[in-house]
Amino acid sequence: ALLPLCALFLYAVVYKCSANASEAGTILIQGGTVVNHDQQFEGDVLIQDGLIAEVAPRIEPPPGARLLDARGCYVLPGGIDPHTHLDMPFMGTVTADDFYTGQAAALAGGTTYHIDFALPLLHDLLQGYRVWKERAARGCMDYSFHMAVTKWTHDVAADMATLVAEGINSFKFFMAYKGSLQINDEELIEGLNRCKELGALPMVHAENGDMVAWMQERLLAANVTGPEGHPLSRPPALEGEATGRAIRLAGVVGVPLYVVHVMSIDAMEEVARARQRGQRVIGEPVASGLALDESPVWDSNFTRAAAFVMSPPLRSAEHAPALRKALASGVLQLVATDHAVFNSSQKAGGRRDFRRIPNGVNGIEERMHVVWQEMVVAGLSTPSEYVRMTSTAAAQIFNIYPRKGRLAAGSDADVIILDPRVKHRLGVGASHSPRMDTNVYEGKEVQGRVVTTISRGRLVWHEGVLDVAEGSGRYVPLPAFGPLFEGMAEQARRAMQLPYGPTPVPRDSEEAGSAAS
Ligand code: URP
Numbered sequence: 001a002l003l004p005l006c007a008l009f010l011y012a013v014v015y016k017c018s019a020n021a022s023e024a025g026t027i028l029i030q031g032g033t034v035v036n037h038d039q040q041f042e043g044d045v046l047i048q049d050g051l052i053a054e055v056a057p058r059i060e061p062p063p064g065a066r067l068l069d070a071r072g073c074y075v076l077p078g079g080i081d082p083h084t085h086l087d088m089p090f091m092g093t094v095t096a097d098d099f100y101t102g103q104a105a106a107l108a109g110g111t112t113y114h115i116d117f118a119l120p121l122l123h124d125l126l127q128g129y130r131v132w133k134e135r136a137a138r139g140c141m142d143y144s145f146h147m148a149v150t151k152w153t154h155d156v157a158a159d160m161a162t163l164v165a166e167g168i169n170s171f172k173f174f175m176a177y178k179g180s181l182q183i184n185d186e187e188l189i190e191g192l193n194r195c196k197e198l199g200a201l202p203m204v205h206a207e208n209g210d211m212v213a214w215m216q217e218r219l220l221a222a223n224v225t226g227p228e229g230h231p232l233s234r235p236p237a238l239e240g241e242a243t244g245r246a247i248r249l250a251g252v253v254g255v256p257l258y259v260v261h262v263m264s265i266d267a268m269e270e271v272a273r274a275r276q277r278g279q280r281v282i283g284e285p286v287a288s289g290l291a292l293d294e295s296p297v298w299d300s301n302f303t304r305a306a307a308f309v310m311s312p313p314l315r316s317a318e319h320a321p322a323l324r325k326a327l328a329s330g331v332l333q334l335v336a337t338d339h340a341v342f343n344s345s346q347k348a349g350g351r352r353d354f355r356r357i358p359n360g361v362n363g364i365e366e367r368m369h370v371v372w373q374e375m376v377v378a379g380l381s382t383p384s385e386y387v388r389m390t391s392t393a394a395a396q397i398f399n400i401y402p403r404k405g406r407l408a409a410g411s412d413a414d415v416i417i418l419d420p421r422v423k424h425r426l427g428v429g430a431s432h433s434p435r436m437d438t439n440v441y442e443g444k445e446v447q448g449r450v451v452t453t454i455s456r457g458r459l460v461w462h463e464g465v466l467d468v469a470e471g472s473g474r475y476v477p478l479p480a481f482g483p484l485f486e487g488m489a490e491q492a493r494r495a496m497q498l499p500y501g502p503t504p505v506p507r508d509s510e511e512a513g514s515a516a517s
């Protein structure tokens, strides 16, 4: 990869090179405010052999335990990022962060587990899965996969079952990226139905890709070739339309639906309406959409503007506050990043045509801090609600709770300590990924800092030192038919409006046949 020299230097300095990173011994976190999604109390957390052994108001230190003083700090379940793209070939290039650099940065930012989007290889799901497993073997923290479905064939239907057996319990359908990843409604309907049969959660990238392509042509004809053409060609209405369409189709099929990267009021309101109707729909905003707006895309400097190009696009200023309120109130359920990093030289591929700017922004390291700032410091959410939206909800939705997403005896020891008194600035200089030369959060000051990260019982981030070992990550298989599938038969019956079930009405054959016989 093309790394600027300064980035290489940073890489060498910040990473404590350790072939054998610290062992998962006994750690006692003392005197912090322990927070789960449903409780908050002053107490201790004991960690042994990679698991949480005990959580209690006061725990006697076992002999040989490493003691961590958490007074004045919050002790929280490690963050879960349910939407990342590490080492992903996309738009003629490959995302800059691989599983090692991306996960290392994640750990420094308090995220201890993520679910990455595996893509099929030439529409072949099993080949895609094989390749993603190879890429992920470099990693240094726990991970799982979603799999994208980019075409509908008998092979795909069969391969989805194989992958469910391998521990993939969610499939993503792209309603945009015409000519590459996009599927049509017929394929989406088949996919939704297959997910229903398999107990896997369908996910949608909801934008009307046909109309985006049509808008792109018109903009180019008007000589709009720069990054501003990106948001202009993908207005909120196209996100709202596709979100509503996917929700309606999932409702009629009778399967839960997860809408990734809800970026606009238009899409959020479709999720809200569906939930109000009683439909089981999950809406996922991403850190960038909650904290930023589209204004940098209009910057006269191409490099700066292109750094903010992602899909669906960042929106005008009124959208982010509305998304934050929707998240605070539970209309939207959890926060991801959609971490898909391309450095300036990669983004420069679209200098003469905005359609060629690789889509994606960073966030895997910044998410926990951005959400703490925008939701907790801003007074919109409590620490417990923060835990729900950054960790617990993802664990529940993807059926790995309470092994992940909770501080409790028997859960994986993925634990972070957050000091609410510390102010710091986000940006390239503060980042632990050596691969980024721009950062959409550059210069943003936030209050509250993750000072310690424990991953599977190992102290990987502490006192400013990142101690990670390449290849130490672990694949976490996710079982199908998670909690979202409870009661779905009843949902389906209601949605299809079939009070008698799908059975034909008996009719008198004499009458029916009289003309023919
Ligand atoms: O711009 C984005 N979001 N890039 C990553 C691929 C996707 O659509 O999630």
Ligand code: ZN
Pocket: 123, 124, 153, 155, 156
């Ligand atoms: Zn095939």
Ligand code: ZN
Pocket: 205, 260, 261, 311, 312
């Ligand atoms: Zn997407």
Ligand code: ZN
Pocket: 083, 084, 085, 117, 338, 340
């Ligand atoms: Zn994505």
